[in-house]
Amino acid sequence: MTFDRSVKKKMTFENFLCGSYARDYIVQDTPYAAQIKEAVRRIREADYVMLGAGAGMSAAAGAEYGGSFFEENFAEFQKIYGKGPYMQDMYSAGFYPFPDEESRWGLWSHLALIAGADLDVTPLHRTLLDALKGKKLFLLSTNADHQFDKAGLPTEQIFATQGSYNLIQCQRGCHPKTYDAVERFREMELARKDGRIPTELVPKCPVCGGPMAMNLRCDNFFVEDENWHAAEDRFSRFLSECVNGKTVLLELGVGFNTPTIIRFPFEKLTREHENITLIRLSRSKAIVPASLGERAIGINADMAESISDIAAGLRETRALS
Ligand SMILES: [Zn+2]
Numbered sequence: 001m002t003f004d005r006s007v008k009k010k011m012t013f014e015n016f017l018c019g020s021y022a023r024d025y026i027v028q029d030t031p032y033a034a035q036i037k038e039a040v041r042r043i044r045e046a047d048y049v050m051l052g053a054g055a056g057m058s059a060a061a062g063a064e065y066g067g068s069f070f071e072e073n074f075a076e077f078q079k080i081y082g083k084g085p086y087m088q089d090m091y092s093a094g095f096y097p098f099p100d101e102e103s104r105w106g107l108w109s110h111l112a113l114i115a116g117a118d119l120d121v122t123p124l125h126r127t128l129l130d131a132l133k134g135k136k137l138f139l140l141s142t143n144a145d146h147q148f149d150k151a152g153l154p155t156e157q158i159f160a161t162q163g164s165y166n167l168i169q170c171q172r173g174c175h176p177k178t179y180d181a182v183e184r185f186r187e188m189e190l191a192r193k194d195g196r197i198p199t200e201l202v203p204k205c206p207v208c209g210g211p212m213a214m215n216l217r218c219d220n221f222f223v224e225d226e227n228w229h230a231a232e233d234r235f236s237r238f239l240s241e242c243v244n245g246k247t248v249l250l251e252l253g254v255g256f257n258t259p260t261i262i263r264f265p266f267e268k269l270t271r272e273h274e275n276i277t278l279i280r281l282s283r284s285k286a287i288v289p290a291s292l293g294e295r296a297i298g299i300n301a302d303m304a305e306s307i308s309d310i311a312a313g314l315r316e317t318r319a320l321s
Contacts, residue, residue: 011239013159013232018264022289028298035299036306040313042277042297048242049132049250052262053141053148056253056282060303061121061147065090073114077107080195090115094214101211102196108214109188109197116145116165117182124304125151128252131311136245138238142254142261144216159235161228161261167215169223170205178215178225179203243273251280253303270295281306 028035043049064070066089071078078087086096090111098104125147129137139148139158144165149155167178181203188197203212215223224232249266256263270278270292278296280286281303288298299306 010236011243012236013161013239016236016239016265016269017260018268019260020264020268021259022264022267022291024290025287026290026298027287027300028296030297032299032301032306035297036309036313039279039297039299039310040317042279043132043135043248043250043310043314044317045246046248046277047136047245048238048247049135049137050238050242050247051128051137051139051141051148052249052251052254052266053139053143054252054254054262055143055257056255056285056303057125058119058121058143058145058147058253060253060283060307061124063115063119063121063145063147065115074107074110077110077195100196101202102199105188105202106192106195106197109185110192112165112181112214113185113189117185119145119147120150122147122151124307125153127311128307129153131314136238136242138235138242140235140262142258156234157238159231161217162258163214163216163222165214165216168203168212169215169221169225170208171211171213171221172205172208173221173223174205174208174210176223176225178223178227179212243269243276245275247273247276249276249278251278251282252307253282254280255282255285267292267296 070089074087074093077093081087081096086092093107094111096107098107129151137153137157139153141148141158141160142162144160144163146164146166149158166180166182168181169178184201184203188201191198191201204210205212249270251262251266254262266278267289270276276295278288278292280288280296280298282300283303284300286298286300288296
């Protein structure tokens with residue numbers, strides 16, 4: 001038996017994750033136009049593109065969570081609970097200490113529909129996907145709002161690690177299943193009165209009889225169901241393949257809330273593989289490790305603009321070839 005050096009360690013989501021902060025972050029001083037041009041060149045030459053999307057992507061595409069948008073869409077709840085620290089935006093509202101399950105699902109069904117099933121900020125997502133046609137593509141996302149799949153990216157190419165606004169689970173995670181609740185949310189939305197839903201619409205765990213919760217990662221009871229694990233497997237396969245090819249990691253609006261899932265791992269992957277380039281788009285957090293040199297492009301700009309400019313550049317080079 002001979003030892004085959006070409007056999008590489010299989011990469012998994014678990015060993016992809018990374019908690020180490022880069023100590024040499026810089027804001028690149030390359031002019032915007034030159035950065036876009038270089039990003040276009042790198043993507044054009046790549047066989048694989050791994051997208052990493054965070055909340056900044058949805059926001060850049062037009063999703064709103066606070067301000068006047070919240071005031072307009074959650075006035076009913078502000079009237080009941082006041083405008084205190086919770087009732088300011090959709091993230092905080094979900095954490096309100098509701099007096100009962102009827103009230104909790106009254107707000108959550110409304111929120112889940114607005115932030116998930118009924119959200120459509122897909123034009124920017126479509127622009128990006130169109131521009132990347134022909135590339136081997138995979139999306140790693142911490143967003144639960146399904147905007148890339150709505151824009152046409154096949155589910156098989158998506159790993160949304162933090163859950164979904166469409167799914168519910170046992171609050172204690174007593175069994176590894178999730179349930180599509182969109183239709184139930186619509187019933188709740190219609191039946192809600194003074195912020196509360198009728199008791200008969202309150203979901204109960206079919207196994208332990210206890211309360212249900214959104215399938216959004218916020219504590220240790222988050223359920224990783226069969227679909228989650230299947231997506232993780234496909235992600236690992238894509239990862240194991242792309243580290244041996246010409247690859248661009250295209251990071252979209254990832255900040256520092258959960259940097260260990262996309263930001264830090266992308267930096268580590270780029271550091272360890274000379275064939276990988278990191279393109280980081282963010283309105284204000286596109287700092288990149290200096291040690292990555294030319295293999296990192298950090299574009300601090302309005303992301304709707306930078307995505308459109310990169311897409312236009314790719315279309316142009318495609319038209320010329
Ligand atoms: Zn249960």
